Amino acid sequence: MNTNTFAPAYNPDEGIAVEPLQAGGSVAVVGAGAFGGWTALYLLRSGFTVTLIDAWGPGNSRSSSGDETRVIRSTYGNNKFYFDLNVRALQLWKEHEQQWKTRLFQNKGVLWFCYSEHTPLVDDSIPYAQACGMPYEKLSVAELEKRYPIVNTTDLHHAYFDAHGGCLRAREACQAVVKSFISEGGTYIQALAKPGKKEGGRLKEVQLTNGDSVIADRFIFACGSWLGFLFPEVLGNLITCTKQEVYYFGVPASKAVSFEKFPVWVDVDGTNFYYGIPGNNYRGFKIGVDERGESFNPSTGDRTYNTTVLQKAKRFITHRFPDLKDAPLVENRVCPYENSPDGNFLFDQHPEVANLYFLGGGSGHGFKHGPALGERISRIISGSGKIPPFFLLARQ
Numbered sequence: 001m002n003t004n005t006f007a008p009a010y011n012p013d014e015g016i017a018v019e020p021l022q023a024g025g026s027v028a029v030v031g032a033g034a035f036g037g038w039t040a041l042y043l044l045r046s047g048f049t050v051t052l053i054d055a056w057g058p059g060n061s062r063s064s065s066g067d068e069t070r071v072i073r074s075t076y077g078n079n080k081f082y083f084d085l086n087v088r089a090l091q092l093w094k095e096h097e098q099q100w101k102t103r104l105f106q107n108k109g110v111l112w113f114c115y116s117e118h119t120p121l122v123d124d125s126i127p128y129a130q131a132c133g134m135p136y137e138k139l140s141v142a143e144l145e146k147r148y149p150i151v152n153t154t155d156l157h158h159a160y161f162d163a164h165g166g167c168l169r170a171r172e173a174c175q176a177v178v179k180s181f182i183s184e185g186g187t188y189i190q191a192l193a194k195p196g197k198k199e200g201g202r203l204k205e206v207q208l209t210n211g212d213s214v215i216a217d218r219f220i221f222a223c224g225s226w227l228g229f230l231f232p233e234v235l236g237n238l239i240t241c242t243k244q245e246v247y248y249f250g251v252p253a254s255k256a257v258s259f260e261k262f263p264v265w266v267d268v269d270g271t272n273f274y275y276g277i278p279g280n281n282y283r284g285f286k287i288g289v290d291e292r293g294e295s296f297n298p299s300t301g302d303r304t305y306n307t308t309v310l311q312k313a314k315r316f317i318t319h320r321f322p323d324l325k326d327a328p329l330v331e332n333r334v335c336p337y338e339n340s341p342d343g344n345f346l347f348d349q350h351p352e353v354a355n356l357y358f359l360g361g362g363s364g365h366g367f368k369h370g371p372a373l374g375e376r377i378s379r380i381i382s383g384s385g386k387i388p389p390f391f392l393l394a395r396q
Contacts, residue, residue: 010081020383023047028216032058033065034367036222037177038374055192058178059171068280072368073165078124092371109263110165137161222359225298225336243296248284248331
């Protein structure tokens with residue numbers, strides 16, 4: 001991930017305030033993924049009447065949140081905002097695990113493979129990690145080889161190990177959030193929702209494919225990769241969807257335990273940024289391709305792999321993990337990325353519809369932030385917070 005276009009400096013007193021919604025007001029949230037589900041839950045806890053709507057259900061296979069696992073890591077280069085957002089998210093993930101008695105966070109740690117003496121993406125995060133009591137451990141090539149003998153280190157300068165990161169049970173988490181939302185008094189509807197009648201520059205309702213409509217005071221469209229397709233006139237050039245491929249390889253039986261217990265890892269090569277998540281309920285050794293893929297329609301796009309992308313990934317994984325030279329592909333998935341131009345998230349009002357909001361722009365790093373972002377959005381809607389300038393449609 002290129003963090004150079006992120007806004008590293010953020011003054012919490014800066015930002016845009018919106019017309020506050022009074023307690024008891026109604027909100028309709030469209031999209032029950034990582035952003036929409038957590039936002040609906042926190043709005044409900046803030047005293048609002050909330051309806052959550054999703055076309056195919058939380059954690060469905062078309063969504064960006066529908067795979068087995070997602071990485072949670074704080075490493076963001078010189079970007080304190082997202083580092084702090086992740087720290088808060090990690091706290092909330094742990095709290096909800098206890099509350100729901102469901103294991104969602106796997107504290108496997110995150111291992112960063114660094115090619116050069118200086119790796120800004122990692123190095124610039126170190127002061128934040130130390131200040132939060134979450135220091136990284138630097139590993140020389142010799143130490144890396146001793147601790148993780150399954151890794152080929154010939155082209156690496158060193159590695160960093162973040163003991164506080166790991167992965168999240170993605171699909172299970174989305175479903176757990178919606179389950180809690182319903183149990184706490186929220187209304188969940190499975191249907192496709194589209195903007196309905198507008199009066200006086202405000203949206204009156206969303207129309208559902210089941211023939212019903214939902215009336216609310218505020219509407220938040222948090223529908224991930226579908227945002228640009230639903231609002232092409234506003235978001236068509238801002239939120240784009242790409243096909244990101246994920247593969248599960250079968251490991252040799254003699255090394256199964258070594259691969260299963262391996263940390264989450266990120267290869268900081270500056271181009272592909274391959275990453276991996278071992279231990280996916282014994283489904284295989286997962287490798288993800290972070291280099292942006294081809295344009296993709298999340299509703300109609302086919303989920304089979306691109307042969308060229310797969311072969312390139314195979315060459316890499318054979319190089320980095322030689323024991324996987326003949327590893328079979330046992331599964332493949334597609335994770336649609338909803339990309340913003342600069343990698344920052346999006347939360348803003350429709351320029352012509354005052355009570356309609358967009359929430360998205362996960363850009364491949366959004367899932368882990370879900371609870372902290374939902375908490376922040378609920379505060380903005382209630383009037384106790386402001387929209388960060390780099391979340392706006394017109395980036396500052």
